[in-house]
Amino acid sequence: LKNILIIGAGKSAVFLIEYLLKEAQINNWRVTLADANLSAAEARIKDNSKGKAIQFDVANIDLLNQLIQQQDLVVSMLPAHMHGDVAKACVAYGKHMVTASYVSDTMKSLHEAAKNKGLILLNECGLDPGIDHASAMKIIHEIKAKGGEISSFKSYCGGLVSPESNTNPWGYKFSWNPRNVVLAGQNTAIFLDHKKVQHIPQNRIFTQIEPIKIEGLGHFDGYANRDSLSYIDIYGLQNVNTMLRGTLRQSGYCKAWNALLALGLADDSFIIKNAKQFTYTTLALSFLSATANDLKAAWKELVGKYWDDEVENKLAFLGFFSDEPILLEQGTPAQLLQNLLERKWQLMPEDKDMIVMQHIFEYSLDNKKYRLFSSLEEHGQDQVYTAMAKTVGLPAAIVAKLILTNQLKTSGVVIPTIKEIYNPLLKELESFDVVFKESVETI
């Protein structure tokens, strides 16, 4: 009998919970699902005899410690900055832990203590990070095993909307945390391009994009993500000339998002009080000048060469040229923008989201040069059973099973870049139709 604690019953945990409840029936495990919202947790457990829903306040450290003592493994789907206390308790009481979040400094500091106790603290085991690591490392190891030398690695991933549900000019609806979408690209991106370290500051991330074509799906914008350099060592690609991780959006999205950014509408550093004194039109005008009356003309002049009819059309769809009312009493510009986008970019009950991931490798082997594309395309079923929830949740759930069935020898703080994790993980993901397609061309 094994005990599993899942913390967090939100959107992205749907598949994770179902998978572990099913495995619990097979293996005679007990699953405790903890969430601040008890009825949300109960709705996920339903009448599964192996599951139990409880109410949980992460600030209640006593309850946390008490709960964790009773487990064999803890899956934390909390926001990343909340994993620290859970991880400390797991190490203190000798329990394994699984998350889909980036390795934090707190997590890193627990590596030796976890190793000494033979515990696994598995992180970055969702979609991005997660499936990207596993699928990229499998190819990297295969190319190296054949004697190949990788010179370039680029990897893009996007949480998008499936073509049949693509009903707005942005080609975008929210399948995950809207706040993260609004604040995306607010850090300088760092990557390696033809042996040169490159920086793109926040005000240019959405204009310095790369057009990406994916067979059968069409054209996308790829924009650079935060610090790609740190993955050179993690992926063992010390001789690479180009190393870039990025995000995918429908072609044209970035140009229009740039117009919002250039105006200042994604600023999260100050609060606009009495926000209802503005409409979205007059709010936008307040970022131009007191003499500007024609928003379209003034905005166009500001944005310059990055303005076109499609940008205008996307901004019109959001209501910027039709005095769309502001519904919040106050908020930062980013919060006011998010509130608008949540109305305009809502994933409706029957809507299907879509995940697209593409790795592009360049390597030389036997004096020939190759370009290898490895692509994943995953479509959601509806507003609840999203491709996002599936690809974020299943990897964590699958590796939790691998740990509980004693199939892993590793210990300490790990991510799914090692063979003993990525091989069984990718294999089981295939049984859920999460499959990468590969194509190779000579260059």
Added chain:
Amino acid sequence: LKNILIIGAGKSAVFLIEYLLKEAQINNWRVTLADANLSAAEARIKDNSKGKAIQFDVANIDLLNQLIQQQDLVVSMLPAHMHGDVAKACVAYGKHMVTASYVSDTMKSLHEAAKNKGLILLNECGLDPGIDHASAMKIIHEIKAKGGEISSFKSYCGGLVSPESNTNPWGYKFSWNPRNVVLAGQNTAIFLDHKKVQHIPQNRIFTQIEPIKIEGLGHFDGYANRDSLSYIDIYGLQNVNTMLRGTLRQSGYCKAWNALLALGLADDSFIIKNAKQFTYTTLALSFLSATANDLKAAWKELVGKYWDDEVENKLAFLGFFSDEPILLEQGTPAQLLQNLLERKWQLMPEDKDMIVMQHIFEYSLDNKKYRLFSSLEEHGQDQVYTAMAKTVGLPAAIVAKLILTNQLKTSGVVIPTIKEIYNPLLKELESFDVVFKESVETI
């Protein structure tokens, strides 16, 4: 016998300390000067029989409490975020306090407690904030007393370099904290312009400038500061159509600073490791593209219409086109830029700095409309006796004397916007040749 504690013996405290030591001789006070650097404090006290230098660690709360118990008044010249513990101790032990910093939330929360004990917690009593409040409020009250109605208030202040020491193309040398200069304008500016609330995001603050001409000194750039709206209530200007507080730089400075900002060189959010792999030329190129080799051409294309020969000349002076070496092992782009500027913009021993402040009022009186200019121009003596230290330190010192000689009736958290403070303050500043010149024109 009164006891005064001055915390902080840094650059901007020179005049403050001398003033209070002199007053101590006259009034038989004792001055304790506390600083982390004991010899710096001793150098300021010299052999003054009324002064004593002590070493001080602000983190040592026990010592802080013990020290404050012995005082009648505490002047804190610490960085703004460190005033909180000092203020709490002052209120606990019934002591007055004076700072040159903006009122913090912690400070605000002590208002009632201070009032109940008849204590004064005087803040914003330096140059800007400080002299600006006092001088503006005197004029506002005078216009109102005559029955005038103020429709527009703009106020600019700059810590600059005196014409005879103006030896570099930027027209700028550091007379105060270089870090604050590098990070200036990294918040959205908010102000009122012809009855409209206006926002300028950080990436446009140095291009949306106002040209300011000051008699006898020439042309300046005025750029908008943070939140000007909050001063509408503080100054009692509820019927004003325009309200703007800004910073002055030599004409042309802002255009060139914009080029640094647009590139991303003032970013303080990530650390560049192995910074010495770059020169300032290749660092700048890393913010363009891997194919860019001609920095000047690529930078010019990026900046577009805000590039001109003067911008190019200023950037050349900093070494951007001559492979100036980077001397720090690592740092954020802002830290690397600051390190360069500290070499290039150093105030030399015989250099004279300059303070310029200008208020511009528009008001109507007896059916006529007027524009009133009130300007302050102050020149430093050398690298130590700067106009900055004089205008920041003297107001705090003078009001400290007013408090200790029982000339103020007010209590609680106050700033120098009230008559019983600004009248004697401005009067005594005149005896130090800190004098505003006024001119009025009809409009």
